[in-house]
Amino acid sequence: MPASLTALAGRFTGPAWRRTLLPLAVLLLAACAQAPRTPTADAVLWADTTLGQPTQRPDTEAALRLDPALQAYLDQTLRPAARRQGGLLALYEALRASDIHVVYDASTTRTAAETFDARSGNCLSLVLLTAALADGLGLSVEFREVLTDTQWSRLAGLHVGNTHVNLALGPRPSPFASVLLAPPPMVIDFLPPEAAGKLPARRISRQRVLAMYLNNRAAEWLTQGDLATAHAFSLAALSQDATYPAAYNTLGVVFQRHGRADLAERAWRDGLARAPEHATLLANLAAALRAQGRLTEAQPLDAVLARVEGTAPFTYLARGTAALRAGDPAGARDWLLKELARDPDYHEIHFALAQAELQLGHPAQALVHLQRAGAESPRPELRSLYAAKAEHLRALGVH
Structure with missing residues (x-):
């Protein structure tokens, strides 16, 4: 089902669609141990050579890189339109026009260039494409995580927790411009305008967005059974944002499937040290403890999980x-x-x-x-x- 773009701010409105969600947070059984370390030390401790060589090396810069086709579109179509009608309106019209209209597809998280080429992607793919073009037009970009309840799906034997991201665009701030005269930001989203405008959101860093991209790709490699590549992308996600709990969760699942319960436990405990009420981390750690017969340790985690999440998904x-x-x-x-x-x-x-x-x-x-x-x-x-x-x-x- 094709998705429609939503933009909020004055006249920038788009047709409604339905909810679209991501990034991925993997939920699976595993195990636990040890206190948090620095990101650099973690990267060394978690460098398990027995996983083998990854099929693909993480390329963080690729997420927002303009390839020749996307650069040509920016130079030959968007910039001339921006000179006529302003960068914000030119970009919005381009995103909803048939030549760049993005159809929702949750199966793969694509880079900006891949999304432009395929004309499809999940909400994070749309965010990356829009941000890359906005950067090229000299617009300001604010990444936002929409604060909704986690939505769950199932893929390749994994429970996947889906959250939602969008972004707000505006003219690049000038020291000579009046804040009072500045236009309101334009929110780009797959959600219908009434939903995107009412749902609370918090600003997140560019590093967090890149970590989300890398973690999504890690989870996708994991569902394909490529543990070495999933491991490499999980570590790359943590190198971008060592506070991102979903990346610790994915890393733990990689180790659990690799038979390294000690490292899985360490990853989940490190994640919980940063996000004590993260449902997937709690569920994995509690299940692992129960599997090891450590019921007394699992009980307080189960109690927190019941308070946070209620009945387990599905x-x-x-x-x-x-x-x-x-x-x-x-x-x-x-x-x-x-x-x-x-x-x-x-x-x-x-x-x-x-x-x-x-x-x-x-x-x-x-x-x-x-x-x-x-x-x-x-x-x-x-x-x-x-x-x-x-x-x-x-x-x-x-x-």
């Missing part, structure tokens, strides 16, 4: 799918509706409900859920799958 979805496998579609539907009440927009819940409704003899309701699953899916291949199943029902006369 608990009801897991029970619902288990009921489907056991041949109990009515019970499955009850569990799935409870999960849907917590997250009405997650595609897997709607797909499971479609299966339950079909087994209960309600094809029309199943079609509704299939259509919703397709509309909410973040990945093109899943949208195609759900659309095919919905078309099959329509071919059978279901409406």
